[in-house]
Amino acid sequence: MTTFSTRHGLSRPDAEITIRQDAPSEVRDALATIAYQCGFRPSALREVLCQILYRAPDRGNWSEFPNIDEEVRGLLADCEWFEVYDFVEAIASRLAGTSASFGEEVNRYFRVAGVGWQLVHGRLEMRGAEVFEQAIRQGQQELHRQGKLTAAGELHEAIQDLSRRPVPEITGAIQHAMAALECVARDACASKDTLGDLIRRNPDIFPKPVDQIVDKAWGYTSNFGRHLQEGKPPEFEEAELMVGISGVLCRYLARRTAGRG
Numbered sequence: 001m002t003t004f005s006t007r008h009g010l011s012r013p014d015a016e017i018t019i020r021q022d023a024p025s026e027v028r029d030a031l032a033t034i035a036y037q038c039g040f041r042p043s044a045l046r047e048v049l050c051q052i053l054y055r056a057p058d059r060g061n062w063s064e065f066p067n068i069d070e071e072v073r074g075l076l077a078d079c080e081w082f083e084v085y086d087f088v089e090a091i092a093s094r095l096a097g098t099s100a101s102f103g104e105e106v107n108r109y110f111r112v113a114g115v116g117w118q119l120v121h122g123r124l125e126m127r128g129a130e131v132f133e134q135a136i137r138q139g140q141q142e143l144h145r146q147g148k149l150t151a152a153g154e155l156h157e158a159i160q161d162l163s164r165r166p167v168p169e170i171t172g173a174i175q176h177a178m179a180a181l182e183c184v185a186r187d188a189c190a191s192k193d194t195l196g197d198l199i200r201r202n203p204d205i206f207p208k209p210v211d212q213i214v215d216k217a218w219g220y221t222s223n224f225g226r227h228l229q230e231g232k233p234p235e236f237e238e239a240e241l242m243v244g245i246s247g248v249l250c251r252y253l254a255r256r257t258a259g260r261g
Helices: 025-037 042-053 064-078 081-094 101-113 130-145 149-162 170-189 195-201 210-226 236-260
Strands: 117-120 123-126
Touching (some): 025 064, 081 123, 101 117, 130 149, 149 170
Antiparallel strands (some): 117 123
C-alpha cells in the first residue's frame, strides 16, 4: 500500500550534508526503525550487531519487544560511527535480491537527515550535493554507453576512495578523477600525451576559458594528488570538487566525441 506522499510525488527537500564521518544517536535509532519497517525482527538485528562487535547476545533477553529491542539500541550505541554503516551494509546484504525497500528508505532518510552516504547496489558510497551526484552519475553512464570502460572505472575508483571508512583516500580520489579525464581526452585526440600536454597541443579540445580550468586542475593534481607537500594535505572538499569536475568534463568530451563520430 502506497502512502499519500508517494502517490502525489511529495517529499521533504534534501538537507545540507552535515553528517559523514559520524553517526549521531538519531541516525542509529532511525536505521533500526527502518529495518523493523522492512520486516526485520529485533533478534535478527541483534545477531548482525553481535557479529560486528564480537559480542554474545544476552540470553536473558527473550522477548522481541521491549527486551531485545532495547539490547539492539544499546549495541548500536556501542558501535563506532563506521560500524553503524557496516550494520547498514550487512542488513542490505541479507536482503540482496529480495527487496529494495530497505535501500530506498535508508537513502530517503539520509537525504532528509543530511547524511553524506547512500546505498548503491548494497554498498554505501559517499553522497555529495545533488549537482555533484548528477555530474558523476551522468558522466559514468555516458562513458559506459560509449564503451569507455577504463575511464568509467577510474571515476568509479575515485568515488570508492572518497567512500572509504573510517578515513577517505583523498589523494587516491584526486588521482583517479584526473586519470579518468586524461583517458577520455587521449581517446578524443588519439594521443598518448599527458592531459597537460593535450590541452596545450589541442587548444580546441575544451571551450575557452574551460581549457584554463582543466590545465589548473591538472596542475593541482600534480601538487596534491601525485607530489604531496609536507604539511599541506588536500582536504575532502577539494577532492570532492576534483571528482565532480572530472565527471562533468568526461561527460562533455564523451558526448562531443560521439557527435563527431
